[in-house]
Each structure stands twice: as structure tokens, then as C-alpha cells.
Amino acid sequence: MQRYFAQAKINNEIKLLKNDEYHIKTVMRMKNHDNIEVVYQETLYLCSIENIDTMNIKIIKELEKNEEILNKITLVIPLLKEQKMDLILQKATELGVSDIIPFYAQNSIIKLEKDKTEKRIERWNKIVKEASEQSKRHNIPNIHKIHTLEELTSLIGEKMICSTTEKTKNLKMFLQSHPKYDTLIIVIGPEGGLDSKEEQYLEQNGYEKVTLGPRIMRVETVPIYLLSILNYESME
Amino acid sequence: MQRYFAQAKINNEIKLLKNDEYHIKTVMRMKNHDNIEVVYQETLYLCSIENIDTMNIKIIKELEKNEEILNKITLVIPLLKEQKMDLILQKATELGVSDIIPFYAQNSIIKLEKDKTEKRIERWNKIVKEASEQSKRHNIPNIHKIHTLEELTSLIGEKMICSTTEKTKNLKMFLQSHPKYDTLIIVIGPEGGLDSKEEQYLEQNGYEKVTLGPRIMRVETVPIYLLSILNYESME
Numbered sequence: 001m002q003r004y005f006a007q008a009k010i011n012n013e014i015k016l017l018k019n020d021e022y023h024i025k026t027v028m029r030m031k032n033h034d035n036i037e038v039v040y041q042e043t044l045y046l047c048s049i050e051n052i053d054t055m056n057i058k059i060i061k062e063l064e065k066n067e068e069i070l071n072k073i074t075l076v077i078p079l080l081k082e083q084k085m086d087l088i089l090q091k092a093t094e095l096g097v098s099d100i101i102p103f104y105a106q107n108s109i110i111k112l113e114k115d116k117t118e119k120r121i122e123r124w125n126k127i128v129k130e131a132s133e134q135s136k137r138h139n140i141p142n143i144h145k146i147h148t149l150e151e152l153t154s155l156i157g158e159k160m161i162c163s164t165t166e167k168t169k170n171l172k173m174f175l176q177s178h179p180k181y182d183t184l185i186i187v188i189g190p191e192g193g194l195d196s197k198e199e200q201y202l203e204q205n206g207y208e209k210v211t212l213g214p215r216i217m218r219v220e221t222v223p224i225y226l227l228s229i230l231n232y233e234s235m236e
Numbered sequence: 237m238q239r240y241f242a243q244a245k246i247n248n249e250i251k252l253l254k255n256d257e258y259h260i261k262t263v264m265r266m267k268n269h270d271n272i273e274v275v276y277q278e279t280l281y282l283c284s285i286e287n288i289d290t291m292n293i294k295i296i297k298e299l300e301k302n303e304e305i306l307n308k309i310t311l312v313i314p315l316l317k318e319q320k321m322d323l324i325l326q327k328a329t330e331l332g333v334s335d336i337i338p339f340y341a342q343n344s345i346i347k348l349e350k351d352k353t354e355k356r357i358e359r360w361n362k363i364v365k366e367a368s369e370q371s372k373r374h375n376i377p378n379i380h381k382i383h384t385l386e387e388l389t390s391l392i393g394e395k396m397i398c399s400t401t402e403k404t405k406n407l408k409m410f411l412q413s414h415p416k417y418d419t420l421i422i423v424i425g426p427e428g429g430l431d432s433k434e435e436q437y438l439e440q441n442g443y444e445k446v447t448l449g450p451r452i453m454r455v456e457t458v459p460i461y462l463l464s465i466l467n468y469e470s471m472e
Contacts, residue, residue: 087323094453095461135452172471213471216371217330224457225331228464235408235449 002028003133005140006040014038014047014057021055037063042138072098072183073230075223076152078105078190079112084220089124093131093141095227100128101155103147103187106195117146149198153205157183161202162222163209164193171226174210175233184230188222238264239369241376242276250274250283250293257291273299278374308334308419309466311459312388314341314426315348320456325360329367329377331463336364337391339383339423342431353382385434389441393419397438398458399445400429407462410446411469420466424458 002024008015016024016038024030030049036057038047044063050056075097077088092100102124112120124143132140158181160174178184187194187202194202203209217225238260244251252260252274260266266285272293274283280299286292311333313324328336338360348356360379368376394417396410414420423430423438430438439445453461 091457091460094451094457096451134454170471172468213467215330215332215467218370221327221330221460224327224460225464225467228461229468231449231451231461232408232465232468235406 001035001037003037003039003136005129005133006038009040009059012059014040014045014059016055016057024049024055025052035060037136039138044138071181071234072157073227074099074101074155074157074183074185075227076101076103076147076155076185076187077223078103078108078188078219079110079146080108080190080219081110084218085124086127087220088223089127089143090131091224092227093128093137094135095224095231096137097141097223097227098139098183099142099144100124101144101147101152103149103152105149105190106198107192108190112146121145149201152187152202152207155185157181157185159185159187159202159207160210161187161194161199161207162189162212162226163199164189164211165196165199166209166211168211169209170211170213171229174208175229186223186226188219188226191219237271237273239273239275239372241365241369242274245276245295248295250276250281250295252291252293260285260291261288271296273372275374280374307417307470308393309463310335310337310391310393310419310421311463312337312339312383312391312421312423313459314339314344314424314455315346315382316344316426316455317346320454321360322363323456324459325363325379326367327460328463329364329373330371331460331467332373333377333459333463334375334419335378335380336360337380337383337388339385339388341385341426342434343428344426348382357381385437388423388438391421393417393421395421395423395438395443396446397423397430397435397443398425398448398462399435400425400447401432401435402445402447404447405445406447406449407465410444411465422459422462424455424462427455 004016004020006014007017030052032049032052034049036047036049038045046060046063047057048060050058075092079102121143128141128143158178187207199209240252240256242250243253266288268285268288270285272283272285274281282296282299283293284296286294311328315338357379364377364379394414423443435445448461
């Protein structure tokens with residue numbers, strides 16, 4: 001069944017976003033009394049479209065919640081080319097990321113002008129919303145404002161940097177030494193990696209350098225790789 | 237340093253493919269005496285371009301081989317839309333897959349006409365060759381002919397199906413019960429999963445059904461997810 005995130009809930013009625021109303025009417029060609037799933041404030045409802053023209057949607061009942069199996073994972077990623085960024089946002093959402101923080105990295109080839117950041121963040125929010133619907137999540141990852149390196153030091157949680165210079169401490173060792181965490185914050189570098197000064201600065205501010213193993217991965221593969229492993233580690 | 241797979245090696249001289257010669261001359265704009273890395277029969281050589289016009293390439297010395305950390309992984313994937321197929325081929329190569337077998341699945345929406353298969357396989361080979369160069373592998377994954385369901389039963393190795401119906405045996409349990417393997421063969425279904433008859437047929441022929449956990453992933457995410465985990469499991 002098609003799933004949407006609601007804009008508002010007033011008593012027994014659901015109000016969707018204009019885009020989703022369009023999707024229901026024009027793309028899905030639904031009719032009166034068709035059912036949809038709607039998530040509002042992390043609660044899942046079975047709903048009926050009472051009137052497709054006025055978009056009057058009624059809650060039939062609350063559905064059971066799948067427990068989220070992951071603790072909170074925050075991905076900190078450099079500004080990347082649009083296609084790579086989109087792939088990361090979509091796949092990280094599928095794999096249960098909770099927060100995404102873009103940041104200005106020294107070696108990032110993308111320089112986003114100040115007046116364009118708002119539009120870009122809007123676009124990113126759209127991608128994670130759609131991916132959340134498709135993968136039937138109960139919540140949508142939070143996309144944060146673009147951070148500077150300094151701002152990364154005030155984040156709270158267990159913190160790691162995917163390092164290309166670290167030789168000894170690999171991801172398995174890191175996760176073994178952090179068997180439990182509330183929030184895991186992972187910094188991923190751009191093509192060519194983090195600048196050594198950036199790495200050093202983060203290390204002095206509570207981040208641990210971790211190697212992901214001997215493979216040479218493209219930057220957009222790294223978050224998918226990491227989240228796959230974190231999902232696997234949380235399997236009973 | 238740029239890496240290429242050689243077409244031939246005659247004594248101390250390397251012969252590259254026409255495409256790669258074009259890449260060196262026109263894209264990379266290399267000059268006489270520039271060095272490149274060349275892989276021939278899984279051995280890595282440091283080479284010098286003696287003459288950029290005649291493409292005379294000489295071996296300087298043999299380089300050390302990184303040990304491949306994975307055992308052999310064979311991915312069996314349904315025919316998918318081009319974009320999804322390309323993503324799988326590229327990422328699976330980065331993550332160390334050894335063999336890729338496309339197969340005709342009941343629920344696959346892609347029907348490839350017989351006369352087009354050869355061209356398609358040629359295209360797939362090009363993608364995995366380029367991804368092998370980029371990720372500095374010593375070998376290129378083998379792309380096999382498109383198999384029928386019946387032909388999948390004659391493959392030799394430990395065999396699993398990524399199942400959407402299996403409820404109890406998850407990937408972690410499967411890997412714990414197969415701590416060592418020479419070749420692991422993994423069948424991935426199309427959107428909507430394998431047909432129940434296909435699943436049953438494979439199960440009767442040595443394949444084990446395995447669930448990947450509660451997440452709802454797009455089909456192209458599944459191979460990346462699996463290979464990430466297999467890399468992680470092989471970490472010391």
C-alpha cells in the first residue's frame with residue numbers, strides 16, 4: 001500500500017502536502033474509498049480517501065509500529081556533485097540513517113554559494129521524504145544546515161572519522177570498542193579524503209580515526225557500506 | 237597513478253586496448269616517459285610510456301600484489317533497468333565481487349531480446365573493467381551469459397537466496413553456519429521478489445533462503461548491502 005507523510009492531523013482527519021495530493025490523484029489515479037498508509041509524528045495510520053476531489057482523508061485505525069532496529073546514526077558528508085549526493089541521501093534513508101549533516105570540507109570540489117543553500121536543502125529534504133515513503137519508514141531523516149568544521153566539534157555522541165591515513169584501527173575494532181551507543185556520528189571525507197589538518201583538528205576534538213579496510217571505494221559508496229554494516233551488526 | 241588492464245604482454249612490452257590508448261593520449265594527455273600501472277593476468281606492473289605516438293609501453297618492474305581479502309562471491313541478479321544494472325555492476329566491482337550471473341526471473345519487467353544480449357554483455361564488461369581500474373583491483377569480475385533458473389542449479393559453492401518470505405534465518409545466522417567458504421553464490425530477486433515457485437525450485441536444489449532483516453531496500457541496494465557485510469566479516 002502507498003505510504004505518505006502527513007502535513008497535519010486534526011482529530012480524525014489527515015491533511016497531506018500538495019505534492020502528495022497530486023501524486024494520489026494524477027499519478028496513482030486513486031478513487032473514493034481507496035486506502036492509503038499515512039505517517040504522522042512517527043505513528044502509522046490506515047486511512048481512507050473519503051473524497052478524492054476535496055482530498056478529504058479519514059483515519060480508519062492506528063497500525064502497529066515496527067521497532068526501529070538502529071540507534072541514531074548521524075552521517076556527516078562533504079558537499080558532493082548532485083548525482084552522488086542524491087544517491088547517498090536515497091540509500092542512507094533506505095538503510096535507516098537518522099540525521100544528515102553536510103559540511104564544508106577543504107578538498108571538496110563543490111562550492112555552494114550562500115544564496116543557493118536554502119534551495120539545495122529543500123531539494124535534499126524532498127529526496128529523503130520520498131525515500132522514507134518508499135522504504136516504509138516511520139520517520140524522515142533530518143537534514144541539517146551545512147556545518148563548518150568547527151561546528152562539528154559540538155555534536156554529541158560517539159564520533160568517528162573514515163580515514164585514509166589510519167592503518168591500524170579498523171571499523172570492526174571500533175565497533176567492538178563501542179558495543180553500545182545512543183548516537184554514532186560518522187564523518188566521511190570528499191574525493192581525496194579529508195585534509196590532514198582537518199583530520200587532526202577533529203581528532204583533537206573527540207573524533208576517532210578508523211580505516212574501512214583495504215578496498216578503494218568511491219566516496220558515495222562509503223555511507224552505503226557503513227550503514228549496511230551497522231544494520232548487520234544490530235541483527236540478533 | 238592511472239591503472240589499466242593490458243590486452244597482451246610480449247616479453248617486456250605491454251599492449252593496451254585501443255580505448256585505453258585513447259584515454260592515455262587524449263583524456264589524460266600523457267607524455268613520453270610518463271608512468272602508468274598495468275595489470276596483466278592478475279599481476280601488477282609499473283610501466284613507462286616509451287613513445288606516446290606508437291604507444292610503445294615498457295615494463296619497469298613488477299609491483300607487490302595486495303592480497304584479495306574476499307573469497308569468491310558470485311552475484312546472481314535478475315535483468316533490471318539499465319541504470320540499476322549499471323549501479324550494481326560498478327559498486328559490486330568496487331566491493332570485490334568475483335562473478336556476476338544475470339538470470340531470467342519470472343517477475344523481472346525487463347525482457348531482453350536474444351539478438352541484444354551480446355551487445356548488453358559487452359556493455360556490462362566495459363563497466364566492470366572501468367570500475368576495476370578505478371578501484372585498483374588486480375582482476376576484473378567475470379560477467380557470465382544470461383542463465384535460466386535451471387542453469388543456476390548446476391553452480392558449485394555455498395548457495396543462498398535473498399528471500400522476502402523467510403522469517404527466521406537471517407544473514408548473520410547463515411554466515412555463522414558457513415564461517416568458511418570457497419565460493420558463495422547469492423541469488424537476488426527482482427522488484428517484488430522471486431516467484432514462490434522459483435524460490436521453491438532453488439531451495440530443492442541446494443539453495444538456502446535467508447532474510448536480510450526488516451528494512452525495505454530497493455533491489456539495487458541489496459548487492460551493495462551484502463558485499464559490504466561480506467567485506468566487514470572478512471576484517472581481522
